């Protein structure tokens with residue numbers, strides 16, 4: 001749990017300060033795919049912090065009450081947040097470049113949405129994409145070293161959460 | 164009559180050997196669990212018609228036996244039978260262990276075992292299943308408290324008796340609840356019977372005592388302790404009564420079913436034309452699990468031998484599995500009457516007797532649950548002072564044969 | 565205006581603070597927000613004043629046609645792997661033969677959307693539930709895959725998902741280890757449409773499946789039910805299903 005919060009904090013800090021020091025730390029920060037469409041009116045920080053609550057709230061509205069006029073749905077997310085691979089193909093959750101996965105993996109929060117939900121927009125065939133997918137590179141010791149160094153640096157600084 | 168002394172069992176090579184074998188079975192069930200979890204239930208024999216398969220047979224047997232295994236303790240404290248007192252602690256431990264084994268199987272067989280936290284936190288109170296979860300956890304808590312009360316010097320005997328009474332009432336509720344899981348399925352001709360609940364109670368008495376006898380005899384043997392012939396005989400007589408009760412309820416259940424027209428088809432299926440289920444019923448449940456052990460225990464020749472109750476217990480366990488199999492799987496295999504007066508000639512899986520062939524992962528999961536229960540009993544008797552140093556007739560105040 | 569804090573526990577269902585509303589409160593004047601929001605809500609949510617149902621005419625159903633089944637499969641993204649015992653079957657074509665006269669009838673069967681659904685009664689987690697408009701659904705976010713609902717359903721209407729699934733329709737999520745059944749195309753109904761099976765059946769010209777509101781006496785389905793004899797399956801169980809059959 002503590003580790004989880006630490007990572008969550010790290011994530012928040014990283015997002016806040018990401019643009020400043022992107023150069024030095026680019027290998028350590030999650031590589032979040034650029035979005036298309038209008039930016040969120042509440043700001044990205046709000047959505048990063050609250051998307052899970054918004055989504056579980058809205059999913060109950062839709063499923064239980066039949067209210068489909070909601071904003072926070074996976075389908076809605078994929079309208080703007082899809083990631084493409086080097087070949088320009090939209091990727092599925094099987095790929096570490098996937099929008100959700102890029103950050104969730106980073107903060108070590110497992111989601112099981114994609115056991116039931118598709119991980120691409122409607123019409124982008126998951127079957128074809130997953131067949132072509134290659135296994136990801138495992139985390140090596142250099143990655144882990146880097147995270148530890150980063151966490152230590154950060155622990156000595158006063159927290160300046162970027163909200 | 165001397166004071167009963169309880170001692171931990173010693174970790175001999177034999178004990179270790181057994182523990183390792185049991186651990187092997189547990190490992191096997193875990194392997195089966197991950198295998199099914201990864202591929203989905205497609206790798207089991209279960210399907211959309213037989214939704215509960217072999218794992219559930221094991222689980223329900225263990226859960227039913229668990230409440231019955233508490234009987235010895237109940238007889239000791241609720242009905243104040245001195246002879247049973249030295250075995251009361253062991254009885255409580257076995258009851259808890261069997262229940263845990265059964266629950267482990269049920270949880271590992273869920274489609275989404277990762278969501279067990281939901282099952283534990285979100286209740287739909289109209290569901291008998293949800294009530295059962297409460298009954299199960301309550302049982303573990305109460306029997307645990309009962310065991311503690313028995314073992315503690317500070318708890319007055321009157322209090323222990325009260326907890327014992329509560330445990331007794333609770334175990335009756337628990338078995339009724341387990342039986343009701345089936346009894347409430349009104350649409351299924353195999354289950355729709357009020358007699359399900361009392362029959363489950365009779366079954367729990369028989370299965371529970373049989374498991375208790377086998378485990379006690381094994382533990383005493385492993386630790387070079389004795390059990391009196393007269394005590395064995397007495398427990399054997401009790402087992403005979405329970406076996407007779409199961410047979411009685413079986414007869415009543417099928418006779419009443421025969422007299423209600425809508426159940427006639429199901430009765431024909433069980434008693435005559437159901438293939439494997441008919442065999443399991445007559446050969447497994449009635450003969451091996453009922454008539455033969457009853458005869459062994461009551462016939463003057465065999466009845467006196469201290470081995471007979473153990474042989475009978477083995478038969479009761481085998482027959483019990485057969486009985487639960489027929490109830491759980493046979494009850495699903497027989498089709499529901501959707502259209503009276505019509506036969507479903509094609510229906511993409513609807514209609515007809517459903518197919519089921521149990522698979523290895525299911526067997527491994529079930530056996531693993533049994534192994535968990537047995538290991539738990541072993542660990543309990545190893546670390547706690549549960550098992551009396553002797554159960555000889557003289558020691559416990561049992562009149563010799 | 566106070567910026568809303570959205571901590572899990574603070575969000576209750578049906579509160580006005582939906583994510584959509586959060587956008588509006590941050591950008592618009594409060595009065596405007598609430599009015600715009602209130603307007604959309606009445607239309608968007610399931611309506612307790614309705615009870616959706618189907619009327620299936622066994623006489624009109626053609627033995628060689630399975631347009632409803634394939635329409636459902638395409639619409640909801642389930643398909644058979646060739647094993648009817650473990651495949652998903654939201655809707656099936658069944659053929660019955662009268663044991664005394666030999667007459668054959670054929671018709672589709674799906675979840676009957678019972679008013680007193682046994683599946684909902686037995687579900688330990690409340691994952692099986694009935695919407696206010698009578699549609700019975702499985703909330704796959706809370707289904708633990710215990711299959712007790714399948715034991716309880718008198719019609720074998722539910723399927724357990726035996727294998728991993730991908731490429732689901734975004735309006736019909738489904739995944740390994742949970743239970744599913746006919747949703748009455750709830751995603752279409754919520755947008756004012758009707759189930760894919762009814763639409764497909766009409767397109768073939770058979771018109772054996774009529775969809776409509778059982779509570780509205782003026783609806784086509786209610787009028788037919790008032791005029792012609794019809795049956796509920798397993799009437800002995802008092803389930804009052806939303807799916808009715810005629811000419812059985």
Ligand code: SF4
Pocket residue numbers: 674675676677678681682683684700716717718719720721722745
């Ligand atoms: S038909 Fe079966 S699944 Fe559908 S509502 Fe009735 S009991 Fe539930």
Ligand code: SF4
Pocket residue numbers: 686687688689690691692702706707708709710711712713714742743
């Ligand atoms: S399988 Fe899912 S929907 Fe069915 S009873 Fe269990 S938890 Fe409820």
